[in-house]
Amino acid sequence: MAIYPExxxxxxxxxxxxxxxxxxxxxSFARQGVHVAIADLHAEVAQQRARNLGEQHxxxxxxxxxxxxxxxxxxxxxxxxxxxxxxxxxxxxxxSFKPTVEQDVADFRxxxxxxxTGTYMMSKxxxxxxxxxxxxxIINLSxxxxxxxxxxxxxxxxxKAGISMMTRTMGCExxxxxxxxxxxxxGYMLTPFAQKLIDEGKLDADRIRRRTPAGRLGTAQxxxxxxxxxxxxxxxxxxxxxLPVDGGYMAFGAAADAFSGPLD
Ligand SMILES: NC(=O)c1ccc[n+]([C@@H]2O[C@H](COP(=O)([O-])OP(=O)(O)OC[C@H]3O[C@@H](n4cnc5c(N)ncnc54)[C@H](O)[C@@H]3O)[C@@H](O)[C@H]2O)c1
Numbered sequence: 382m383a384i385y386p387e388x389x390x391x392x393x394x395x396x397x398x399x400x401x402x403x404x405x406x407x408x409s410f411a412r413q414g415v416h417v418a419i420a421d422l423h424a425e426v427a428q429q430r431a432r433n434l435g436e437q438h439x440x441x442x443x444x445x446x447x448x449x450x451x452x453x454x455x456x457x458x459x460x461x462x463x464x465x466x467x468x469x470x471x472x473x474x475x476x477s478f479k480p481t482v483e484q485d486v487a488d489f490r491x492x493x494x495x496x497x498t499g500t501y502m503m504s505k506x507x508x509x510x511x512x513x514x515x516x517x518x519i520i521n522l523s524x525x526x527x528x529x530x531x532x533x534x535x536x537x538x539x540x541k542a543g544i545s546m547m548t549r550t551m552g553c554e555x556x557x558x559x560x561x562x563x564x565x566x567x568g569y570m571l572t573p574f575a576q577k578l579i580d581e582g583k584l585d586a587d588r589i590r591r592r593t594p595a596g597r598l599g600t601a602q603x604x605x606x607x608x609x610x611x612x613x614x615x616x617x618x619x620x621x622x623x624l625p626v627d628g629g630y631m632a633f634g635a636a637a638d639a640f641s642g643p644l645d
Contacts, residue, residue: 382409382412383606383609383610384413385413385609385610385612385613385614385615387613387614388410388413388414388415388609388612388613389413389414389415390414390415390416391415391416391464391466391467391612392415392416392417392418392458392462392463392464392465392466392467393406393407393410393415393416393417393418393465393466393467393468393469393612394418394420394454394455394458394465394467394468394469394503394507395407395410395417395418395419395420395468395469395471396420396421396445396454396468396469396470396471396472396499396503397420397421397445397470397471397472397473397522398417398418398419398420398421398427398430398440398469398471399419399421399423399426399427399430399440400421400426400572400573400574401471401570401572401573401574401601402471402522402567402570402572402601402604402605403419403421403469403471403472404419404430404601405572405600405601405602405604405605406469406471406604406605406608406609407419407430407434407438408434408605409602409605409606409608409609410467410608410609410612411434411435411438413609415466415467416437416438416462417431417434417438417439418431418438418439418440418441418454418457418458418461418462419431419434419438419439419440419441420440420441420442420443420445420454420458420472421440421441421442421443421472422442422443422444422472423442424440424441424442424443425442426440427440427441427442428440428441428442439457439458439461441453441454441457441458444495445470445472445495445499445500445502445503446491446494446495446498446499446502448502451499451502451503451506452506454503455503455506455507455510459510464510464513464514465507465510465511465517466511466516466517466518466612467517467518467519467520467612468503468504468507468517468518468519468520469520469522469608470499470500470503470504470519470520470521470522470544471522472495472496472499473495473496473522473574474491474492474495474496475537475574475577475578475583476488476492476533476534476535476536476537476538477533477536478533478534478578478583479533480533481533481535484535484536488536489535489536492536492537492540493536493539493540493543496537496540496541496543496544497540497543497544497547500521500522500544500547501547504519504521504547504551504562507519508555508560511555511559511560512555512558512560515558515559515560516559516560517555517559517560517561518560518561518562518563518611518612518616519551519560519561519562519563520563520564520565520608520611520612521544521545521547521548521562521563521564521565522541522544522564522565522567523541523542523544523545523548523564523565523566523623524537524538524541524566524567525566525567525568525569525625525627525630525631526538526541527540527541527542527543527544527545527566527623528542528545528566528623528625528631529631541566544564545564545566545623548562548563548564548621548622548623549621552620552621552622553620553621556620556621561611561616561617561619561620562620562621563611563616563619563620563621563622563623563624564622564623564624565604565607565608565611565623565624565625565626566623566624566625566626566627566631567599567603567604567626567627568593568598568599568625568626568627568628568630568631569584569589569593569598569599569627569630570598570599570600570601570603570604571598571599571600571601572601575598586598587644590640590644591638591639591640591641591644592630592633592638592639592640593627593628593629593630593633593639593640594628594629594630594632594633594639594640595628595629595640596628596639596640596642596644597628598628599626599627599628603626604626607624607626611624
């Protein structure tokens with residue numbers, strides 16, 4: 382594990398921190414000596430996760446699509462620790478995977494609310510805390526779906542493309558004030574989110590492996606490692622980017638399998 386000593390004592394607020402990529406991030410930041418606030422729709426799981434990390438961490442319940450909940454989460458984090466240095470916007474829900482004409486408009490709106498509006502509201506609420514000491518790092522979760530057209534995933538893909546664009550606009554807005562905004566575009570990572578889609582037959586793990594140059598799905602740790610780097614001072618001049626962490630998935634464009642090795 383790479384160690385970034387400058388992260389010691391900083392404070393990270395991680396939405397969706399009770400599961401998957403957010404939980405991997407929470408553990409990785411805690412190992413760097415960062416105080417972590419885990420915010421999640423599932424309050425009890427968030428609190429249990431925080432207890433697992435240790436007494437200098439907190440768990441908070443709330444919905445990132447609710448402005449009142451966002452304000453409460455950010456205030457509780459700032460009041461507890463006196464500062465917020467890192468925001469990870471990892472709360473997310475999957476799309477319906479239905480044909481467009483069968484999609485429910487309410488589902489579309491909810492997905493955009495959670496991913497795009499949630500990321501917007503959390504960033505807006507946290508940045509005043511970062512401006513107090515003219516430094517901070519916001520890390521958003523985009524996706525390969527925000528760049529490549531994934532059929533039946535209109536809301537998800539549009540929300541993720543929106544998150545990448547908002548990463549640029551906010552990154553440029555706050556660059557001179559010491560606040561960096563970056564996104565990670567994961568490929569297919571084996572988290573509870575992806576495993577459920579595989580179990581439901583909505584994703585085919587073998588097809589994904591054939592389409593991925595690395596020949597395998599990624600892990601939550603791959604994403605957490607990139608997040609810790611982006612939050613560190615080693616990334617001091619990186620802002621407004623969407624970093625693919627996808628085993629080469631988006632780089633590949635040939636009309637053939639990207640991986641021809643054995644699938645165990
Ligand atoms: N796993 C992948 O392969 C993958 C790939 C690309 C992008 N992503 C993105 O990464 C992020 C995290 O995905 P994951 O795989 O860790 O998913 P996950 O389902 O394991 O975790 C998501 C967490 O977000 C929480 N959450 C959902 N809605 C919320 C809300 N309204 N308010 C607060 N918390 C809420 C859930 O309770 C859960 O704990 C998502 O934005 C997802 O779109 C994941």
